Amino acid sequence: MTVLVTGGAGYIGSHMVWSLIDAGEAVVVLDNLSTGFHWALARKARFYEGDIADKLLLRTIFAENEVDAIIHFAGSVVVPESVANPLSYYENNTVKSQALIAAAVEAEVRYFVFSSTAAVYGTQDGSARVDETAPLRPESPYGTSKLMTEMMLRDASRAYNFTYTALRYFNVAGADPRGRTGQSTVGATHLIKVATETALGKRGSIEVYGTDYPTHDGTCVRDFIHVSDLTVAHLMALRRMREGGGSIVANCGYGRGFSVLEVLNCVRTVSGYDFKVRYSGRRIGDAVSIVCNPAVALNELGWIPKYDSLEFIVRTALSWEEQLNLRSIEGGREDHLADRNLGNV
Incomplete structure (x- = not known):
């Protein structure tokens, strides 16, 4: 069988495609390349350029490929942008997802993995880690648009x-x-x-939005997860459903929070470079602190994180930025960059 990955040329989607190929899956990618890159795709993946709401294109994809599962990444993801332009987020993230879900049901595609977000929780009361039973109170159209798609999936x-x-x-x-x-x-x-990017001189400075939050250093606290661990969670979710598991919602994070300033200090340490930080007021839509309780993913999906280290996350991000520098210097070659094993911490 074949897995259709929407948004498979984007950041998380391209990692997912590589993980599926590594796992021996046949993969089809649908992406409009508005923010993704064709060169990021694994060569073994079959590619269709287009929109996830294009019914005729979806019917073609399902007719030409034995798709039994969809992993859905395509959408808009910038919280401040969603506040400024909410209707485009409801269009891209909710309306178009409805079209994709309807096409999947029509084609009798059995399994669907959805790229949702912790933004559905908003700021939670207290200091406990957030689990899936926490109140759902998104603070941005981005979070609301994702929650609405979850509701459609539940009802479908x-x-x-x-x-x-x-x-x-x-x-x-x-x-x-x-x-x-x-x-x-x-x-x-x-x-x-x-x-x-700032550490490597691609930007002149980085801006910190808000230093008066009720956290230990006044900046927002977040739970960071390595993208490769995240793709493994998707593989485990797909396997569970294929083996007869029912529908489920699961958090994906490590259960540890880092403040904005702690992240910046880690980037300084790993890169060996200092950089300019500018401080400004809070942004609308930013939750104060949100840290994951990953128990459902660990217990129900059998997920075992491998890269639970802020230092390793930063190291791989820095290495990729250096490769992008090389790509820019060499004129934006469209071939794949050679594998570079970075090791583990």
Whole structure:
């Protein structure tokens, strides 16, 4: 059987495609390349360029490939942007996901893994780690758009022969330890991506939004997960459903939080470079602190994280930025970069 990966040329999606290929799966990718890169794809993956809401294209994909599962990454992911332009987020993340789910049901695709987010929780009361039973109170249209898609999946699973797994990511960072792909989006807003770019001189400074939060150093606290560990969680979710497991929602994080300033200090240490930090006020939509309870992923999916180290996450992110520098110097070659084994911590 074949797995369809939407958004498979993007940051997390390209890692997922490589992980599926490594696991011996046949893979089809659907991506409109608005933020993804064709060169990031594993060569063995079959590629279709287009939109996830294109019904005719989806019917073609399902007719030409024996798709039994979809792993859905395609969508918009920037919290401040969602606050400024909410309707585009509901269009990209909710309306188009509805079209994809409907096409999957029509084609009798049985299994669906959804790229959700911890943003569905918002700021939680107290200092306990967040589990899947926590109140759902997103603070941005991004989080709400993802939660609405989860609700559609829940209802579809009750009405049809359709099983889903919604994985609520915490803060995804790092790059493939073999150097095959990484976060390559120009102008990306992910903290570790921006910090590594700043450390390597690609940006003149990095901005910290808010230093008066009720945390130990006044900056927001997040749970960071290495992208390669995240893709393994998807593989485990897919295996569980194929073996008869029912629909489930699971957090994906390590259960440890780091503040913005702690992350910046880690980037300084690993890179060996200091860099300029500018401080400004809080941003609308940023939760104060959110740390994962990963018990469901550990126990139900059988997920075993391998790269639970902020230092390793930063090291792989830095290595990828250096490869992007090389790609830029060499004129943006479209061939795949050679594997580079970075080792473990």
